């Protein structure tokens with residue numbers, strides 16, 4: 001009797017789990033259940049549109065998706081169309097791979113003003129995620145502040161800074177391209193409450209900011225004096241020192257006729273979003289790092305801006321019937337086991353950290369634990385799921401259906417671009433008839 005496994009979520013951690021299961025238990029049957037009609041989670045909806053090389057990792061996941069043992073059930077939301085308890089009755093094992101879809105709040109007055117967005121929404125908007133396509137940020141602004149010193153903050157700043165020419169070979173959605181490229185934006189402020197030696201950007205992403213066609217990085221050389229924190233291991237120290245070197249190189253750049261400036265502002269913590277109904281600026285407090293913590297100095301300054309993007313981290317969301325750690329934004333588990341044949345992988349297990357490859361270990365471990373639990377329990381698996389979905393009138397999207405959407409996106413691309421994304425579920429379902 002085959003082992004029947006349901007993987008909830010078709011992002012990286014979900015597909016790493018599928019690959020690990022196929023390798024160690026080739027006779028299992030795996031159903032990947034995804035709330036969107038499109039697979040691959042943040043590879044499609046998070047990774048920046050101008051980083052197509054990174055996005056191309058989907059090709060490896062497609063190899064798994066096309067295996068006879070694997071079925072994709074897109075447009076099926078667990079919690080709405082089928083519950084975890086129902087899945088537990090249908091499958092020998094259920095793997096939760098649902099990521100961390102929410103934004104962490106800044107927690108400061110005024111953050112509910114129009115023009116303030118979390119990175120999950122803003123990135124989702126430019127990447128055509130159906131949840132955010134109607135975000136409609138007003139980009140008729142001269143200045144934007146991006147709060148955060150990680151790669152997501154850099155992605156947001158870079159997408160705002162690049163020219164139409166630089167974005168021509170990307171899958172930036174047409175509506176976002178129109179809004180961004182017609183914006184009168186000249187100044188982007190990227191603010192971190194700690195120093196440059198603490199910044200989490202990877203060096204490749206940081207260096208890219210010095211190679212933009214129409215944007216100059218602006219760095220205050222005096223902020224580079226403090227070096228890197230003392231308590232780092234050798235690898236981290238080397239990475240951070242490389243970042244400092246790159247920032248030093250930036251101090252030598254001159255605008256040379258470029259329209260936009262990207263201001264790196266370290267030791268600056270947001271305390272209030274200013275303005276009336278809409279954001280007009282952000283009040284910042286200068287900080288100093290003491291014993292590894294950023295502490296306020298009591299000295300304040302203001303950045304006038306019409307757009308604020310908070311890229312300070314993502315948060316998970318509780319699943320009915322599963323224990324949730326509100327503080328960490330993850331499901332409660334013991335080394336990935338939630339209990340009772342249910343496992344967690346990826347961001348909903350670890351929190352929103354790490355790179356693509358970090359999720360592989362979770363997938364390998366989940367597969368190992370599922371197999372350790374012994375032989376299949378004779379549960380019906382996909383036959384039961386299909387019957388359930390039919391009974392509820394759910395139009396699920398198979399992998400073959402997704403390939404039709406994929407083909408239409410590729411066919412609709414302008415010259416040089418990889419695809420023209422559909423961003424509405426209705427549009428995609430209409431295409432499938």
Ligand SMILES: Cc1cc2nc3c(=O)[nH]c(=O)nc-3n(C[C@H](O)[C@H](O)[C@H](O)COP(=O)(O)OP(=O)(O)OC[C@H]3O[C@@H](n4cnc5c(N)ncnc54)[C@H](O)[C@@H]3O)c2cc1C
Nearest residue numbers: 009011012013034035041042046078098099346347355356
């Ligand atoms: C903006 C951004 C850019 C990034 N860029 C890079 C990069 O360039 N390089 C890099 O190495 N890493 C990058 N990362 C990190 C990388 O994307 C994550 O490590 C990875 O996506 C985490 O995988 P996951 O499977 O946990 O979550 P996700 O990729 O988010 O997948 C979760 C999936 O579950 C689905 N889902 C959610 N709820 C349900 C439900 N109830 N029912 C069914 N399905 C559901 C979602 O729709 C989604 O498809 C980036 C992250 C972000 C946020």
